[in-house]
Protein backbone atom coordinates (compact mmCIF):
# COMPACT_ATOMS: atom_id res chain seq x y z
CA UNK A 1 0.00 0.00 0.00
CA UNK A 2 1.24 3.49 -0.77
CA UNK A 3 2.44 5.39 2.25
CA UNK A 4 1.10 8.89 2.81
CA UNK A 5 4.59 10.42 2.54
CA UNK A 6 5.27 8.62 -0.78
CA UNK A 7 2.31 10.20 -2.56
CA UNK A 8 3.32 12.38 -5.49
CA UNK A 9 1.57 15.39 -4.03
CA UNK A 10 3.49 15.02 -0.77
CA UNK A 11 6.78 14.70 -2.62
CA UNK A 12 5.96 17.81 -4.66
CA UNK A 13 5.06 19.75 -1.53
CA UNK A 14 8.25 18.69 0.26
CA UNK A 15 10.30 19.62 -2.79
CA UNK A 16 8.54 22.97 -3.09
CA UNK A 17 9.32 23.74 0.55
CA UNK A 18 13.00 22.80 0.19
CA UNK A 19 15.81 25.22 -0.70
CA UNK A 20 16.20 23.77 -4.22
CA UNK A 21 15.90 26.64 -6.69
CA UNK A 22 14.52 26.09 -10.23
CA UNK A 23 16.56 27.16 -13.24
CA UNK A 24 14.17 25.15 -15.37
CA UNK A 25 10.68 25.53 -16.72
CA UNK A 26 7.90 26.34 -15.98
CA UNK A 27 8.55 30.05 -16.24
CA UNK A 28 6.50 30.95 -13.16
CA UNK A 29 9.33 29.41 -11.11
CA UNK A 30 6.88 28.41 -8.37
CA UNK A 31 7.01 32.05 -7.31
CA UNK A 32 4.13 32.53 -4.81
CA UNK A 33 3.69 36.15 -5.94
CA UNK A 34 2.59 34.86 -9.36
CA UNK A 35 -0.10 32.35 -8.42
CA UNK A 36 -2.06 34.60 -6.08
CA UNK A 37 -5.18 34.57 -8.34
CA UNK A 38 -5.46 30.79 -8.02
CA UNK A 39 -6.67 29.48 -4.72
CA UNK A 40 -8.12 26.08 -5.50
CA UNK A 41 -7.94 24.91 -9.14
CA UNK A 42 -11.12 22.84 -8.69
CA UNK A 43 -13.11 26.06 -8.27
CA UNK A 44 -12.61 26.98 -11.94
CA UNK A 45 -12.34 23.50 -13.45
CA UNK A 46 -15.42 22.95 -15.62
CA UNK A 47 -16.30 21.37 -18.97
CA UNK A 48 -18.04 22.78 -22.07
CA UNK A 49 -21.21 23.86 -20.27
CA UNK A 50 -23.68 26.47 -21.54
CA UNK A 51 -22.05 29.88 -21.85
CA UNK A 52 -18.45 28.66 -21.73
CA UNK A 53 -17.93 27.82 -25.41
CA UNK A 54 -15.92 24.92 -26.88
CA UNK A 55 -12.25 25.17 -27.86
CA UNK A 56 -12.80 22.87 -30.84
CA UNK A 57 -15.77 24.87 -32.19
CA UNK A 58 -15.30 28.31 -30.63
CA UNK A 59 -18.25 30.64 -31.10
CA UNK A 60 -18.44 32.54 -27.81
CA UNK A 61 -16.06 33.55 -25.05
CA UNK A 62 -13.18 31.35 -26.22
CA UNK A 63 -13.48 32.71 -29.77
CA UNK A 64 -13.46 36.26 -28.39
CA UNK A 65 -10.56 35.45 -26.09
CA UNK A 66 -8.45 34.00 -28.93
CA UNK A 67 -9.33 36.95 -31.22
CA UNK A 68 -8.23 39.33 -28.48
CA UNK A 69 -4.99 37.32 -28.07
CA UNK A 70 -4.36 37.52 -31.85
CA UNK A 71 -4.72 41.30 -31.65
CA UNK A 72 -2.19 41.45 -28.79
CA UNK A 73 0.31 39.46 -30.86
CA UNK A 74 -0.45 40.97 -34.28
CA UNK A 75 -1.45 37.55 -35.65
CA UNK A 76 -4.33 36.80 -38.02
CA UNK A 77 -5.32 33.89 -35.81
CA UNK A 78 -4.13 32.72 -32.42
CA UNK A 79 -5.08 29.29 -31.07
CA UNK A 80 -4.86 28.29 -27.43
CA UNK A 81 -2.99 25.01 -26.98
CA UNK A 82 -3.50 22.90 -23.89
CA UNK A 83 -1.26 20.04 -25.06
CA UNK A 84 1.92 22.10 -25.28
CA UNK A 85 3.83 23.27 -28.32
CA UNK A 86 4.09 19.59 -29.25
CA UNK A 87 0.48 19.49 -30.49
CA UNK A 88 0.93 22.84 -32.26
CA UNK A 89 3.97 21.55 -34.12
CA UNK A 90 2.11 18.39 -35.12
CA UNK A 91 -0.86 20.43 -36.37
CA UNK A 92 1.41 22.90 -38.21
CA UNK A 93 3.24 20.09 -40.02
CA UNK A 94 0.15 18.06 -40.89
CA UNK A 95 -1.80 21.19 -41.80
CA UNK A 96 0.78 22.43 -44.32
CA UNK A 97 1.87 19.18 -46.01
CA UNK A 98 0.05 16.40 -47.76
CA UNK A 99 0.28 12.81 -46.57
CA UNK A 100 3.45 11.32 -48.11
CA UNK A 101 4.70 14.80 -49.07
CA UNK A 102 8.00 16.54 -48.36
CA UNK A 103 9.07 19.00 -45.68
CA UNK A 104 12.30 20.91 -45.29
CA UNK A 105 13.20 21.06 -41.64
CA UNK A 106 16.11 21.99 -39.46
CA UNK A 107 17.88 18.85 -38.23
CA UNK A 108 17.95 20.33 -34.70
CA UNK A 109 14.14 20.25 -34.40
CA UNK A 110 12.49 18.80 -31.31
CA UNK A 111 11.19 15.23 -31.42
CA UNK A 112 7.62 16.56 -31.80
CA UNK A 113 8.58 17.65 -35.33
CA UNK A 114 9.86 14.16 -36.12
CA UNK A 115 6.60 12.72 -34.80
CA UNK A 116 4.77 14.98 -37.27
CA UNK A 117 7.00 13.71 -40.07
CA UNK A 118 6.17 10.16 -38.98
CA UNK A 119 2.42 10.71 -38.72
CA UNK A 120 2.11 12.34 -42.15
CA UNK A 121 4.50 9.80 -43.76
CA UNK A 122 6.68 12.70 -44.90
CA UNK A 123 10.01 12.70 -46.61
CA UNK A 124 12.19 15.10 -44.59
CA UNK A 125 14.96 17.11 -46.22
CA UNK A 126 17.26 18.54 -43.55
CA UNK A 127 18.94 21.88 -43.26
CA UNK A 128 21.74 21.84 -40.70
CA UNK A 129 22.52 24.60 -38.24
CA UNK A 130 26.02 26.02 -38.12
CA UNK A 131 28.23 24.84 -35.27
CA UNK A 132 29.84 27.31 -32.88
CA UNK A 133 33.53 26.47 -32.87
CA UNK A 134 35.07 25.34 -29.58
CA UNK A 135 31.74 25.37 -27.73
CA UNK A 136 29.99 22.27 -29.04
CA UNK A 137 26.81 24.32 -29.42
CA UNK A 138 24.66 24.57 -32.51
CA UNK A 139 24.46 27.98 -34.14
CA UNK A 140 21.78 29.31 -36.47
CA UNK A 141 20.29 28.26 -39.80
CA UNK A 142 21.55 30.24 -42.81
CA UNK A 143 19.00 31.60 -45.34
CA UNK A 144 21.33 30.56 -48.19
CA UNK A 145 21.26 26.94 -47.02
CA UNK A 146 17.45 27.01 -47.04
CA UNK A 147 17.55 28.61 -50.49
CA UNK A 148 19.78 25.89 -51.92
CA UNK A 149 17.56 23.08 -50.66
CA UNK A 150 14.40 24.74 -51.95
CA UNK A 151 16.08 25.24 -55.33
CA UNK A 152 17.21 21.61 -55.49
CA UNK A 153 13.95 20.04 -54.31
CA UNK A 154 10.81 21.42 -55.88
CA UNK A 155 8.62 18.95 -53.98
CA UNK A 156 9.15 20.73 -50.61
CA UNK A 157 5.76 21.91 -49.32
CA UNK A 158 6.71 23.70 -46.10
CA UNK A 159 9.79 24.75 -44.13
CA UNK A 160 10.19 24.30 -40.38
CA UNK A 161 12.96 25.74 -38.24
CA UNK A 162 13.49 26.11 -34.51
CA UNK A 163 14.38 29.60 -33.31
CA UNK A 164 15.40 30.26 -30.59
CA UNK A 165 17.02 26.92 -29.89
CA UNK A 166 17.11 25.42 -26.44
CA UNK A 167 20.39 27.31 -26.05
CA UNK A 168 18.80 30.66 -26.96
CA UNK A 169 20.26 30.90 -30.48
CA UNK A 170 18.07 32.96 -32.81
CA UNK A 171 18.35 32.51 -36.59
CA UNK A 172 17.78 35.15 -39.25
CA UNK A 173 14.05 34.40 -39.45
CA UNK A 174 13.38 37.43 -41.65
CA UNK A 175 16.00 36.36 -44.19
CA UNK A 176 14.74 32.77 -44.12
CA UNK A 177 11.09 33.90 -44.48
CA UNK A 178 12.00 36.00 -47.53
CA UNK A 179 13.69 33.01 -49.15
CA UNK A 180 10.85 30.62 -48.34
CA UNK A 181 8.22 33.06 -49.59
CA UNK A 182 10.09 33.50 -52.88
CA UNK A 183 9.23 29.84 -53.49
CA UNK A 184 5.62 30.44 -52.41
CA UNK A 185 5.95 28.09 -49.40
CA UNK A 186 5.03 28.68 -45.76
CA UNK A 187 7.59 29.03 -42.98
CA UNK A 188 6.78 27.41 -39.63
CA UNK A 189 8.88 28.56 -36.68
CA UNK A 190 9.07 26.50 -33.52
CA UNK A 191 9.44 29.39 -31.07
CA UNK A 192 8.65 27.17 -28.10
CA UNK A 193 11.45 28.82 -26.13
CA UNK A 194 10.63 32.37 -27.22
CA UNK A 195 7.14 33.15 -25.92
CA UNK A 196 8.63 36.10 -24.02
CA UNK A 197 9.99 37.67 -27.24
CA UNK A 198 6.56 39.13 -27.96
CA UNK A 199 6.73 41.47 -24.96
CA UNK A 200 9.01 44.49 -24.60
CA UNK A 201 11.97 45.53 -26.69
CA UNK A 202 14.91 44.11 -24.76
CA UNK A 203 14.74 40.59 -26.12
CA UNK A 204 15.00 39.26 -29.68
CA UNK A 205 12.07 40.03 -31.98
CA UNK A 206 9.47 37.26 -32.32
CA UNK A 207 9.32 35.24 -35.56
CA UNK A 208 5.76 36.48 -35.98
CA UNK A 209 7.09 39.98 -36.64
CA UNK A 210 9.86 38.63 -38.85
CA UNK A 211 7.57 37.16 -41.48
CA UNK A 212 6.91 33.57 -40.34
CA UNK A 213 3.54 32.11 -41.38
CA UNK A 214 3.03 29.81 -38.38
CA UNK A 215 4.65 30.40 -35.00
CA UNK A 216 4.33 28.02 -32.06
CA UNK A 217 5.22 29.27 -28.57
CA UNK A 218 5.22 27.43 -25.24
CA UNK A 219 3.88 29.89 -22.66
CA UNK A 220 4.90 27.52 -19.89
CA UNK A 221 8.59 27.52 -20.75
CA UNK A 222 9.49 31.16 -20.32
CA UNK A 223 6.37 32.97 -19.08
CA UNK A 224 4.31 32.65 -15.91
CA UNK A 225 1.84 30.01 -17.08
CA UNK A 226 0.90 26.40 -16.36
CA UNK A 227 2.86 23.51 -17.83
CA UNK A 228 1.32 22.34 -21.14
CA UNK A 229 0.04 25.79 -22.11
CA UNK A 230 1.11 27.13 -25.50
CA UNK A 231 -0.03 29.17 -28.51
CA UNK A 232 -0.14 28.69 -32.25
CA UNK A 233 -0.23 31.88 -34.33
CA UNK A 234 -1.00 32.10 -38.05
CA UNK A 235 -0.27 35.14 -40.21
CA UNK A 236 -0.66 35.68 -43.97
CA UNK A 237 -2.48 33.62 -46.55
CA UNK A 238 -0.04 30.81 -47.29
CA UNK A 239 -1.57 28.57 -44.64
CA UNK A 240 -5.11 27.26 -44.46
CA UNK A 241 -6.72 28.01 -41.08
CA UNK A 242 -9.14 25.17 -41.72
CA UNK A 243 -6.36 22.61 -42.14
CA UNK A 244 -4.58 23.79 -38.97
CA UNK A 245 -7.86 23.67 -37.05
CA UNK A 246 -8.64 20.18 -38.36
CA UNK A 247 -5.36 18.87 -36.97
CA UNK A 248 -5.64 20.80 -33.70
CA UNK A 249 -8.90 18.91 -33.19
CA UNK A 250 -6.98 15.67 -33.79
CA UNK A 251 -4.02 16.40 -31.55
CA UNK A 252 -5.64 18.29 -28.66
CA UNK A 253 -7.69 16.69 -25.92
CA UNK A 254 -11.44 16.70 -26.49
CA UNK A 255 -11.73 17.90 -22.88
CA UNK A 256 -9.56 21.02 -22.87
CA UNK A 257 -8.81 22.20 -19.36
CA UNK A 258 -10.50 25.48 -18.42
CA UNK A 259 -7.83 25.89 -15.76
CA UNK A 260 -5.22 25.90 -18.52
CA UNK A 261 -7.28 28.11 -20.86
CA UNK A 262 -7.93 30.66 -18.12
CA UNK A 263 -4.23 30.45 -17.29
CA UNK A 264 -3.31 31.20 -20.93
CA UNK A 265 -5.63 34.21 -21.08
CA UNK A 266 -4.42 35.44 -17.69
CA UNK A 267 -0.80 35.16 -18.75
CA UNK A 268 -1.33 37.16 -21.96
CA UNK A 269 -3.50 39.70 -20.11
CA UNK A 270 -0.80 40.21 -17.50
CA UNK A 271 2.03 40.34 -20.04
CA UNK A 272 0.17 42.85 -22.19
CA UNK A 273 -0.63 45.19 -19.28
CA UNK A 274 2.37 44.93 -16.98
CA UNK A 275 4.67 42.36 -18.54
CA UNK A 276 6.43 44.69 -20.95
CA UNK A 277 7.65 46.85 -18.06
CA UNK A 278 8.52 43.77 -16.00
CA UNK A 279 10.53 42.39 -18.93
CA UNK A 280 12.59 45.60 -18.90
CA UNK A 281 13.43 45.14 -15.21
CA UNK A 282 14.12 41.45 -15.75
CA UNK A 283 16.49 42.35 -18.58
CA UNK A 284 18.41 44.70 -16.24
CA UNK A 285 18.89 41.97 -13.65
CA UNK A 286 20.01 39.60 -16.42
CA UNK A 287 22.59 42.12 -17.61
CA UNK A 288 23.93 42.36 -14.05
CA UNK A 289 24.07 38.56 -13.76
CA UNK A 290 25.81 38.26 -17.12
CA UNK A 291 28.33 40.97 -16.19
CA UNK A 292 29.16 39.09 -12.97
CA UNK A 293 29.55 35.81 -14.87
CA UNK A 294 31.94 37.55 -17.25
CA UNK A 295 34.55 37.18 -14.47
CA UNK A 296 34.64 33.39 -14.94
CA UNK A 297 38.05 32.26 -16.18
CA UNK A 298 37.49 28.62 -17.12
CA UNK A 299 33.77 28.19 -17.61
CA UNK A 300 32.49 30.13 -20.62
CA UNK A 301 29.24 32.07 -20.71
CA UNK A 302 27.68 32.01 -24.18
CA UNK A 303 27.15 35.68 -24.90
CA UNK A 304 26.69 38.26 -27.62
CA UNK A 305 30.24 37.88 -28.90
CA UNK A 306 28.92 35.07 -31.13
CA UNK A 307 26.23 37.23 -32.72
CA UNK A 308 26.95 37.67 -36.42
CA UNK A 309 28.93 34.41 -36.62
CA UNK A 310 27.88 30.79 -37.12
CA UNK A 311 24.40 31.79 -38.23
CA UNK A 312 23.73 33.40 -34.83
CA UNK A 313 21.49 36.33 -35.72
CA UNK A 314 20.56 37.13 -32.15
CA UNK A 315 20.78 35.60 -28.69
CA UNK A 316 18.20 35.26 -25.94
CA UNK A 317 19.95 36.64 -22.82
CA UNK A 318 17.51 34.80 -20.54
CA UNK A 319 19.16 31.48 -21.39
CA UNK A 320 22.26 31.18 -19.26
CA UNK A 321 24.36 28.73 -21.25
CA UNK A 322 27.64 27.73 -19.64
CA UNK A 323 30.19 25.84 -21.70
CA UNK A 324 32.62 23.54 -19.88
CA UNK A 325 34.71 23.09 -23.07
CA UNK A 326 37.94 24.58 -21.65
CA UNK A 327 37.80 22.52 -18.44
CA UNK A 328 38.09 18.86 -17.53
CA UNK A 329 34.42 18.80 -16.52
CA UNK A 330 31.56 17.50 -18.64
CA UNK A 331 28.21 19.26 -18.73
CA UNK A 332 26.85 16.42 -16.60
CA UNK A 333 29.59 17.07 -13.99
CA UNK A 334 28.74 20.76 -13.72
CA UNK A 335 25.04 19.96 -13.57
CA UNK A 336 25.71 17.54 -10.68
CA UNK A 337 27.87 20.08 -8.79
CA UNK A 338 25.19 22.76 -9.08
CA UNK A 339 22.51 20.35 -7.89
CA UNK A 340 24.36 18.56 -5.11
CA UNK A 341 26.48 21.35 -3.67
CA UNK A 342 24.31 24.39 -4.33
CA UNK A 343 20.80 22.95 -4.63
CA UNK A 344 20.34 24.65 -8.00
CA UNK A 345 18.42 22.59 -10.56
CA UNK A 346 19.37 23.30 -14.18
CA UNK A 347 17.04 22.90 -17.16
CA UNK A 348 19.40 20.77 -19.14
CA UNK A 349 22.91 19.48 -19.44
CA UNK A 350 24.63 18.21 -22.55
CA UNK A 351 28.10 16.82 -23.00
CA UNK A 352 29.68 20.24 -23.19
CA UNK A 353 27.36 22.69 -21.52
CA UNK A 354 24.55 23.32 -19.07
CA UNK A 355 21.52 25.53 -19.62
CA UNK A 356 19.77 27.54 -16.92
CA UNK A 357 16.37 28.98 -17.86
CA UNK A 358 15.64 32.33 -16.27
CA UNK A 359 12.36 34.21 -16.51
CA UNK A 360 10.54 37.14 -14.96
CA UNK A 361 9.35 34.64 -12.34
CA UNK A 362 12.90 34.53 -10.94
CA UNK A 363 13.67 36.11 -7.60
CA UNK A 364 16.78 38.25 -7.00
CA UNK A 365 18.10 35.80 -4.42
CA UNK A 366 17.85 32.94 -6.95
CA UNK A 367 19.90 34.79 -9.57
CA UNK A 368 22.43 35.72 -6.88
CA UNK A 369 22.78 32.08 -5.85
CA UNK A 370 23.43 31.07 -9.47
CA UNK A 371 26.15 33.72 -9.90
CA UNK A 372 27.85 32.78 -6.62
CA UNK A 373 27.74 29.04 -7.36
CA UNK A 374 29.19 29.43 -10.86
CA UNK A 375 31.90 31.88 -9.77
CA UNK A 376 32.93 29.70 -6.83
CA UNK A 377 32.98 26.57 -9.02
CA UNK A 378 35.01 28.41 -11.63
CA UNK A 379 37.59 29.47 -9.02
CA UNK A 380 38.22 25.80 -8.21
CA UNK A 381 38.84 24.82 -11.85
CA UNK A 382 41.81 24.95 -14.17
CA UNK A 383 41.91 24.89 -17.95
CA UNK A 384 42.65 21.57 -19.60
CA UNK A 385 46.15 20.99 -20.93
CA UNK A 386 46.49 21.99 -24.58
CA UNK A 387 46.47 18.44 -25.95
CA UNK A 388 43.38 17.50 -23.91
CA UNK A 389 41.65 20.61 -25.18
CA UNK A 390 42.40 19.58 -28.74
CA UNK A 391 41.17 16.06 -28.13
CA UNK A 392 38.02 17.43 -26.58
CA UNK A 393 37.39 19.81 -29.41
CA UNK A 394 37.67 16.89 -31.83
CA UNK A 395 35.23 14.91 -29.68
CA UNK A 396 32.63 17.65 -29.63
CA UNK A 397 33.04 18.50 -33.24
CA UNK A 398 32.26 14.85 -34.06
CA UNK A 399 29.25 15.02 -31.77
CA UNK A 400 27.77 18.17 -33.22
CA UNK A 401 28.81 17.95 -36.85
CA UNK A 402 27.97 14.33 -37.67
CA UNK A 403 25.31 14.26 -40.36
CA UNK A 404 23.32 11.04 -40.41
CA UNK A 405 22.67 9.54 -43.83
CA UNK A 406 18.97 9.16 -44.53
CA UNK A 407 18.23 5.73 -46.00
CA UNK A 408 14.44 5.67 -45.63
CA UNK A 409 11.67 7.89 -44.28
CA UNK A 410 10.96 8.11 -40.53
CA UNK A 411 7.71 6.19 -41.13
CA UNK A 412 9.50 3.42 -43.03
CA UNK A 413 12.13 3.26 -40.30
CA UNK A 414 9.54 2.98 -37.54
CA UNK A 415 7.25 0.53 -39.30
CA UNK A 416 9.92 -1.69 -40.91
CA UNK A 417 10.79 -5.13 -39.57
CA UNK A 418 13.38 -4.71 -36.84
CA UNK A 419 15.81 -6.59 -34.66
CA UNK A 420 17.77 -5.49 -31.59
CA UNK A 421 21.56 -5.33 -31.81
CA UNK A 422 24.14 -4.23 -29.25
CA UNK A 423 24.85 -0.50 -29.64
CA UNK A 424 28.53 -1.22 -30.42
CA UNK A 425 27.50 -3.63 -33.20
CA UNK A 426 25.03 -1.25 -34.80
CA UNK A 427 27.48 0.62 -37.07
CA UNK A 428 26.34 0.48 -40.67
CA UNK A 429 22.79 -0.57 -39.78
CA UNK A 430 19.65 1.52 -40.29
CA UNK A 431 18.02 2.77 -37.09
CA UNK A 432 14.49 1.56 -36.38
CA UNK A 433 13.98 3.87 -33.41
CA UNK A 434 14.90 7.33 -32.20
CA UNK A 435 17.89 8.00 -29.98
CA UNK A 436 18.09 11.36 -28.23
CA UNK A 437 19.08 12.91 -24.97
CA UNK A 438 16.17 14.52 -23.18
CA UNK A 439 16.10 17.42 -22.85
CA UNK A 440 16.67 18.80 -25.51
CA UNK A 441 14.98 15.94 -27.41
CA UNK A 442 16.84 16.51 -30.69
CA UNK A 443 17.41 13.08 -32.27
CA UNK A 444 21.03 11.96 -32.48
CA UNK A 445 19.61 9.35 -34.83
CA UNK A 446 16.09 9.17 -36.30
CA UNK A 447 14.44 6.00 -37.62
CA UNK A 448 15.52 5.35 -41.20
CA UNK A 449 18.99 6.86 -40.71
CA UNK A 450 22.27 5.02 -41.06
CA UNK A 451 24.14 4.48 -37.79
CA UNK A 452 27.50 5.96 -38.72
CA UNK A 453 30.56 5.21 -36.51
CA UNK A 454 30.57 8.83 -35.22
CA UNK A 455 26.90 8.56 -34.16
CA UNK A 456 27.35 5.23 -32.40
CA UNK A 457 30.37 6.69 -30.64
CA UNK A 458 28.29 9.69 -29.56
CA UNK A 459 25.53 7.47 -28.11
CA UNK A 460 28.08 5.40 -26.24
CA UNK A 461 29.90 8.50 -24.99
CA UNK A 462 26.69 10.16 -23.75
CA UNK A 463 25.76 6.98 -21.90
CA UNK A 464 29.22 6.89 -20.32
CA UNK A 465 28.77 10.50 -19.16
CA UNK A 466 25.51 9.56 -17.47
CA UNK A 467 23.36 11.75 -19.75
CA UNK A 468 19.74 10.73 -20.17
CA UNK A 469 19.86 8.83 -23.48
CA UNK A 470 16.28 7.95 -24.42
CA UNK A 471 14.13 6.67 -27.26
CA UNK A 472 15.41 3.11 -27.35
CA UNK A 473 12.95 0.41 -26.41
CA UNK A 474 15.64 -1.33 -24.33
CA UNK A 475 15.52 0.50 -20.98
CA UNK A 476 19.16 -0.41 -20.29
CA UNK A 477 20.18 1.40 -23.51
CA UNK A 478 22.53 -1.48 -24.37
CA UNK A 479 20.71 -2.49 -27.54
CA UNK A 480 19.16 -0.52 -30.35
CA UNK A 481 16.47 -1.67 -32.77
CA UNK A 482 17.71 -1.67 -36.35
CA UNK A 483 16.05 -2.62 -39.64
CA UNK A 484 16.39 -6.36 -40.35
CA UNK A 485 18.65 -7.10 -43.30
Ligand SMILES: Cc1ncc(COP(=O)(O)O)c(C=O)c1O
Nearest residue numbers: 084085086110162190192218230
Ligand atom coordinates in the same frame (compact mmCIF):
# COMPACT_ATOMS: atom_id res chain seq x y z
C1 LIG B 1 12.44 23.39 -29.27
C2 LIG B 1 11.24 22.73 -28.66
N1 LIG B 1 10.11 22.66 -29.37
C3 LIG B 1 9.00 22.09 -28.87
C4 LIG B 1 8.97 21.54 -27.61
C5 LIG B 1 7.72 20.93 -27.08
O1 LIG B 1 7.09 21.86 -26.28
P1 LIG B 1 5.96 21.48 -25.20
O2 LIG B 1 6.68 20.92 -24.03
O3 LIG B 1 5.29 22.77 -24.90
O4 LIG B 1 5.06 20.49 -25.83
C6 LIG B 1 10.14 21.61 -26.82
C7 LIG B 1 10.14 21.05 -25.47
O5 LIG B 1 11.07 21.10 -24.74
C8 LIG B 1 11.29 22.21 -27.37
O6 LIG B 1 12.43 22.28 -26.66
